[in-house]
Amino acid sequence: MESAAKLSSLQQTYAVIPRVRPHTPLLDAINTPSDLKKFTTAQLINLADELRLFLLYSAGQSGGHFGANLGVVELTIALHYLLDAPQDQIVWDVGHQAYAHKVLTGRRDKLGTIRSKDGLTAFPERAESAYDTFGVGHSSTSISAGLGMSLALRYQGRAQTVACIIGDGAMTGGMAFEAMNDAVQQDADLLVILNDNDMSISCSIGGFSRHLAMLWESGYQVDISDAGEPVLCQRPDMQAFDRRKRHKEMRDVPQLEDNLFKAVGFTYFGPFDGHNVPELLRVLSLAKQVKGPVLVHIYTTKGKGFAPAELDPVGYHAIGKLPIEDDEAKSTEGRVSATNTPKIDIPKADIPKTRPALKYSQVFGQFLCDKAAADDKLLAITPAMEEGSGMIDFAHHFPTRFFDVAIAEQHAVTLAAGMATQGVKPIVAIYSTFLQRGYDQLIHDVALQNLDVTFAIDRAGLVGEDGATHAGVFDFAFLRCVPNMLIAAPKDENECYHLLNTCYEYQGCTAVRYPRGVGTGAIITQPAQTYNIGEAVVEAVLGNDNAPNKLALLAFGTMFATAQQAAQAIANDDSELNAEPDCQVHVVNMRWVKPLDTKLLETLIEQGITHIATLEEHMTMGGAGSAVNEYLLNESLAFKNSRPAVCNIGIADRFIAHGSQAEQWADCGLDVQGVVDQLQNLLS
Ligand SMILES: Cc1ncc(C[n+]2csc(CCOP(=O)(O)OP(=O)(O)O)c2C)c(N)n1
Numbered sequence: 031m032e033s034a035a036k037l038s039s040l041q042q043t044y045a046v047i048p049r050v051r052p053h054t055p056l057l058d059a060i061n062t063p064s065d066l067k068k069f070t071t072a073q074l075i076n077l078a079d080e081l082r083l084f085l086l087y088s089a090g091q092s093g094g095h096f097g098a099n100l101g102v103v104e105l106t107i108a109l110h111y112l113l114d115a116p117q118d119q120i121v122w123d124v125g126h127q128a129y130a131h132k133v134l135t136g137r138r139d140k141l142g143t144i145r146s147k148d149g150l151t152a153f154p155e156r157a158e159s160a161y162d163t164f165g166v167g168h169s170s171t172s173i174s175a176g177l178g179m180s181l182a183l184r185y186q187g188r189a190q191t192v193a194c195i196i197g198d199g200a201m202t203g204g205m206a207f208e209a210m211n212d213a214v215q216q217d218a219d220l221l222v223i224l225n226d227n228d229m230s231i232s233c234s235i236g237g238f239s240r241h242l243a244m245l246w247e248s249g250y251q252v253d254i255s256d257a258g259e260p261v262l263c264q265r266p267d268m269q270a271f272d273r274r275k276r277h278k279e280m281r282d283v284p285q286l287e288d289n290l291f292k293a294v295g296f297t298y299f300g301p302f303d304g305h306n307v308p309e310l311l312r313v314l315s316l317a318k319q320v321k322g323p324v325l326v327h328i329y330t331t332k333g334k335g336f337a338p339a340e341l342d343p344v345g346y347h348a349i350g351k352l353p354i355e356d357d358e359a360k361s362t363e364g365r366v367s368a369t370n371t372p373k374i375d376i377p378k379a380d381i382p383k384t385r386p387a388l389k390y391s392q393v394f395g396q397f398l399c400d401k402a403a404a405d406d407k408l409l410a411i412t413p414a415m416e417e418g419s420g421m422i423d424f425a426h427h428f429p430t431r432f433f434d435v436a437i438a439e440q441h442a443v444t445l446a447a448g449m450a451t452q453g454v455k456p457i458v459a460i461y462s463t464f465l466q467r468g469y470d471q472l473i474h475d476v477a478l479q480n481l482d483v484t485f486a487i488d489r490a491g492l493v494g495e496d497g498a499t500h501a502g503v504f505d506f507a508f509l510r511c512v513p514n515m516l517i518a519a520p521k522d523e524n525e526c527y528h529l530l531n532t533c534y535e536y537q538g539c540t541a542v543r544y545p546r547g548v549g550t551g552a553i554i555t556q557p558a559q560t561y562n563i564g565e566a567v568v569e570a571v572l573g574n575d576n577a578p579n580k581l582a583l584l585a586f587g588t589m590f591a592t593a594q595q596a597a598q599a600i601a602n603d604d605s606e607l608n609a610e611p612d613c614q615v616h617v618v619n620m621r622w623v624k625p626l627d628t629k630l631l632e633t634l635i636e637q638g639i640t641h642i643a644t645l646e647e648h649m650t651m652g653g654a655g656s657a658v659n660e661y662l663l664n665e666s667l668a669f670k671n672s673r674p675a676v677c678n679i680g681i682a683d684r685f686i687a688h689g690s691q692a693e694q695w696a697d698c699g700l701d702v703q704g705v706v707d708q709l710q711n712l713l714s
């Protein structure tokens with residue numbers, strides 16, 4: 031079946047994932063990159079097919095980033111054949127495309143563990159391998175890091191090659207241009223390889239993408255002579271890349287001389303076929319000898335070698351474990367489009383309290399569409415995460431009100447600020463971890479001017495397999511110290527919808543933070559009115575009234591569900607979780623981090639609370655618990671004499687390694703047992 035699945039092409043192209051580990055004799059002979067140097071060019075070409083098939087097989091086992099890795103197989107082989115890693119430094123941008131790099135640098139047999147607990151990390155990580163020269167995960171850092179390495183090597187008189195591999199999407203991140211500017215200023219020896227696959231997750235947009243399209247439309251190529259000199263010539267036939275879209279609004283195509291990289295001072299070569307091993311060897315062996323900042327532009331196909339991914343590079347950016355079946359069907363889990371985004375029915379009246387749990391990004395996408403239909407002031411911005419943020423439907427139905435700014439979080443925030451000065455109500459949809467990129471803009475451009483911007487912060491909390499680089503565990507801390515900011519944290523899908531509505535309607539800067547993954551299955555009801563700002567809710571009082579210990583368990587956000595279960599254990603004497611007997615628990619859904627419901631805190635204390643515990647999926651340091659502590663210590667009037675014992679349950683002062691979200695919660699004591707244990711310590 032597998033042989034029948036092969037489609038004829040220059041390289042082998044497959045339509046299904048191999049069911050069993052493919053036979054890879056050349057790949058199996060590589061334990062370090064130096065083993066590559068024994069290969070002939072023909073062997074390297076065959077190795078590329080073996081490696082690609084191995085990646086297909088492995089991705090079927092582990093899931094993870096997919097299309098990008100298939101696109102850089104030949105490039106990775108060429109780099110490790112020509113360079114002497116780890117002395118020569120190879121820096122991957124984002125690093126989601128570094129699976130082939132990991133395979134060729136001694137981790138072939140561990141690739142199936144990638145993104146699993148105690149397995150390989152999703153991205154290059156210095157602690158994992160000497161060949162991983164720089165930890166990545168956030169986009170657009172490679173040129174800055176590579177430049178730093180180059181300048182430090184020059185300062186020490188060490189002549190090693192530094193090569194940065196950056197994608198066309200990552201190039202839209204402003205810091206890439208900051209770094210290029212400095213590289214020219216320093217006249218640094220730096221080899222930048224632009225991996226242009228023209229189809230990233232919604233990054234093939236904007237003026238930069240148009241410039242790259244121009245380089246294609248010009249029909250020219252800047253070749254490299256044997257002496258390393260640029261030679262402008264007609265581009266050889268590269269049919270495989272004919273799909274490159276011509277920007278319809280392009281006017282007459284300027285000549286290749288109008289080259290952005292050349293204009294800022296880089297020696298530019300390209301574009302070349304990034305799947306042509308002999309060409310890559312020829313070009314890169316010459317380019318790495320050229321002094322000063324050099325950029326080699328290659329064209330590749332995202333998802334190369336797997337027909338469904340070549341046809342849908344955005345949908346196959348990341349995947350779950352693929353069904354390793356012989357049929358051509360593929361699980362559509364995780365891949366949504368405007369046509370198949372399931373619509374959420376939102377009943378007018380109360381109905382049973384639960385349904386299948388919904389992804390929070392889906393709830394956000396539904397809110398966007400519902401609100402936009404009712405309020406024409408709503409505009410929505412994403413920095414290159416349309417799919418992940420659940421905005422496909424909104425973009426489809428409200429195209430003039432949807433703004434994908436590419437990987438440009440700083441710009442996204444200040445763009446919203448600019449919009450807000452003109453009487454519209456922008457929403458910035460942004461992952462918590464990526465909002466860190468736009469922090470100064472949030473303070474300086476939004477909060478300081480008290481502009482009406484709503485931040486829909488997705489992936490807040492631990493995100494699982496992407497690991498520490500993508501954890502959204504700092505936003506309470508970095509947001510609550512900013513004047514004018516309101517911060518809401520919903521406990522489930524219904525509260526998410528209602529808090530988005532409340533914060534959107536509020537005239538000022540607000541943030542609603544919610545996690546990666548699904549909620550509890552709570553039914554979403556139509557908001558008849560907005561929530562009271564800052565109001566918390568005592569959702570349950572468990573245990574008997576005359577218990578000697580009275581605990582207020584203050585849960586923030588989706589940790590409420592864990593709080594409920596832990597409270598049951600604590601208040602219920604015969605719980606199998608070895609609960610603490612004789613304790614009454616007030617389970618509080620705090621709902622807001624700023625402003626805190628201090629009135630409720632005072633009331634609870636006056637009612638005889640003896641212990642207070644806060645619970646949040648966030649660093650304890652500076653988090654919501656800190657906010658409660660600050661209030662109790664500095665402002666509470668009820669604590670003049672008795673001071674209840676307080677504990678803050680959250681993430682201690684360390685980064686949490688990748689694994690499933692459940693494994694991460696257990697790792698840092700945020701699973702039910704962990705919370706019960708910490709509560710028992712507090713009560714003992
Ligand atoms: C600062 C930041 N914003 C957003 C992302 C999410 N992200 C990961 S890969 C990617 C697209 C990268 O496109 P490109 O550099 O062209 O790589 P390709 O996937 O095409 O190989 C994005 C937006 C990120 N990792 N870092």
Ligand SMILES: CC(=O)[C@@H](O)[C@H](O)COP(=O)(O)O
Nearest residue numbers: 124126167348418489496546
């Ligand atoms: C590499 C990168 O930064 C993105 O692909 C990220 O992994 C997406 O995360 P989600 O899967 O949570 O959307």
Ligand SMILES: [Mg+2]
Nearest residue numbers: 197198199230
């Ligand atoms: Mg790309």
